[in-house]
Amino acid sequence: MAQARDLVQLRPEGLYCPAGDFHIDPWLPVPRAVITHGHGDHAREGMGEYHCTPGTAPILRWRLGTQRIVEHAHGEPFELGDARVSLHPAGHVLGSAQVRIEVAGEVWVASGDYKRQPDPTCAPFEVVRCDTFITEATFALPVYRWPETREAVADIVHWRRACEARGEAAVLFCYALGKAQRVLAEMRAFDEPPPLLHGAIAAGVEVYRAAGIDMVATELVSEQGARADHAGRLVIAPPSAAGSPWLRRFRRAQQGFASGWMRIRGNRRRRNYDRGFVISDHADWPDLLRTIEETGARRVFATHGTTDALVRTLRERGVDAETLRTSFGDDA
Numbered sequence: 317m318a319q320a321r322d323l324v325q326l327r328p329e330g331l332y333c334p335a336g337d338f339h340i341d342p343w344l345p346v347p348r349a350v351i352t353h354g355h356g357d358h359a360r361e362g363m364g365e366y367h368c369t370p371g372t373a374p375i376l377r378w379r380l381g382t383q384r385i386v387e388h389a390h391g392e393p394f395e396l397g398d399a400r401v402s403l404h405p406a407g408h409v410l411g412s413a414q415v416r417i418e419v420a421g422e423v424w425v426a427s428g429d430y431k432r433q434p435d436p437t438c439a440p441f442e443v444v445r446c447d448t449f450i451t452e453a454t455f456a457l458p459v460y461r462w463p464e465t466r467e468a469v470a471d472i473v474h475w476r477r478a479c480e481a482r483g484e485a486a487v488l489f490c491y492a493l494g495k496a497q498r499v500l501a502e503m504r505a506f507d508e509p510p511p512l513l514h515g516a517i518a519a520g521v522e523v524y525r526a527a528g529i530d531m532v533a534t535e536l537v538s539e540q541g542a543r544a545d546h547a548g549r550l551v552i553a554p555p556s557a558a559g560s561p562w563l564r565r566f567r568r569a570q571q572g573f574a575s576g577w578m579r580i581r582g583n584r585r586r587r588n589y590d591r592g593f594v595i596s597d598h599a600d601w602p603d604l605l606r607t608i609e610e611t612g613a614r615r616v617f618a619t620h621g622t623t624d625a626l627v628r629t630l631r632e633r634g635v636d637a638e639t640l641r642t643s644f645g646d647d648a
Contacts, residue, residue, distance in 0.1 A: 323399075323417050323424040324450065326640060331426060331450070335419045336399030338367070340426050343643040350401065352428025353412035354379060354493060357644045367396075369403050371411020371438070371527060375493065378523050390439060406430040407441030408597050409494030410524060416444050425611065426450040429644075431596065432603040433465055436501040437494070437529050441607070449613035450640065454598045454621035455576050462576070462600045468593050469502040472550070475572060475591055476508070480548030485569040487551045489558055489589075492516050494597050495574055496552050497524045500531035512537045512546065514553035514562070537565070558587075576600070605629070620644040 325332050330342030338348040345362035352358055352368075354375030359366075365384040366376055373385050388394055390413065393402040403413035408429045415426040425446040432441050472488060479486040490496050496517045503511070510533040513521060518536055525531065537551060546566050557563065558571065573589045576596025584592035599607060604626060608616055617640040618626045630637035 323419055323422060323448070324426060326642070331642070333396075333399055333417055336396035336401060336417065338396050338399075338401075340415050341428065341644070348396070350396075350403075350415050351376065352406065352415060352426070353409050355409070355429070358428060367394075367401075369411045369413050372413070373411070374523050374526065375411060378519065379493075390442075404442045404444050405439035407432060407435060407438060410438045410497070410527060410529065412438060414442075414444060416446065422447055424448045424450070425613075427452055427607075429454070429598055430607070431599050432607065433462060435465070435498055435597070437497045437524060437531075443607065443610045445612045447613060448615040448617070449608060449611045450617045450619060451604065451608060451626075452598065452620050452644070453604065453618040453623045453626045455579075455596065455600055456604055456618065456622045456626035458601050458625075460576060460579055460600045461602060462579075462596055463594055465498070465502055465595055466505065468574070468595045469499060470506070472499065472572070472574070472593055473503070473506050473508060475570070475593075476548070476550045479570050483547045483568060485546040485549050485551055485566045486572065487553060487563065487566060487569050488572045488574060488593075489553055489555045490574040490595075491597075492520045492554045495595065497521060497529060497531060498597070499552070499574060499595065500534065501529060503532045504530065508532065509549060510535045511550040511552050512540065514551070514557055516554045516556070517552050608635070 329344040329346050331340040338350050339346045340350050341358040342349050347364035349363040350367045354372050361380045367386045370387045373387050390405050400418040402416045406412040406414050406428050417424045423446040425444050429452050430441050476486040513534050570590040572591035574593040574595045577583045578592030579594045616637040619640040619642045623639040627637045
């Protein structure tokens with residue numbers, strides 16, 4: 317059970333560090349926020365000031381507009397109140413970070429979202445030793461185990477070519493920040509026509525290109541003309557475009573979704589996708605357990621997702637584990 321002397325406490329506004337007088341990814345406006353990454357459930361508008369990595373700063377400006385932002389390089393310690401804070405790579409999306417907090421020799425790490433798989437669009441996850449680890453649990457069930465990303469992207473290419481043979485477009489839905497750019501970066505290994513982008517995807521791609529991330533060439537759907545034949549083209553769009561009037565321009569198309577949720581076949585059927593591709597920016601079950609063990613944490617808080625199985629498994633291994641109820645959402 318959480319204790320009054322804990323370095324990080326759950327408040328109505330979000331995760332709060334009393335020693336440093338700051339919140340981590342707060343969901344209500346606060347004077348000072350340390351932001352792990354730019355997804356909407358972790359970076360919200362209305363904070364007095366935002367502390368984040370240089371990779372996250374342009375994402376915040378893109379999604380939130382003008383803000384007071386203080387940038388800290390990965391691994392560079394800084395002082396907030398009585399807390400010594402540093403941000404370490406989380407391997408989730410561009411600029412993503414874990415928050416390390418040290419007070420009087422005690423160390424806590426709030427992971428934000430993270431993954432251990434290689435990703436050419438962001439720095440790889442760094443194991444940070446700590447006394448207490450706050451871990452995400454988005455996919456914390458043994459059934460969630462990821463294939464190699466390049467295998468999943470190869471499946472997307474094969475699917476696009478099969479659609480071409482049938483005179484169809486291949487519309488792939490994926491999240492606009494992180495997932496789309498990761499797919500485009502992995503596609504450099506294939507000789508493919510330039511994918512077409514929905515406008516919401518293109519905005520994030522431009523932010524990544526400005527940060528120096530190498531991806532395949534792309535074109536905009538909006539530049540193709542009203543009479544364009546999209547047969548045989550891979551079209552990347554956000555999930556919000558599924559079922560929208562925007563899709564009517566593709567007279568014949570198959571629809572696919574790239575997400576860790578596609579590991580469960582029933583999820584694809586319920587959402588009426590023709591194809592599902594298992595690509596996630598979160599840790600799968602083996603990597604969650606491996607990461608928690610490697611941190612050396614004697615105490616673990618699991619937040620967001622399926623925490624019960626993870627907490628039970630950790631307790632069976634002798635770790636002091638419990639669930640931490642937060643407002644973080646779905647960007648899987």
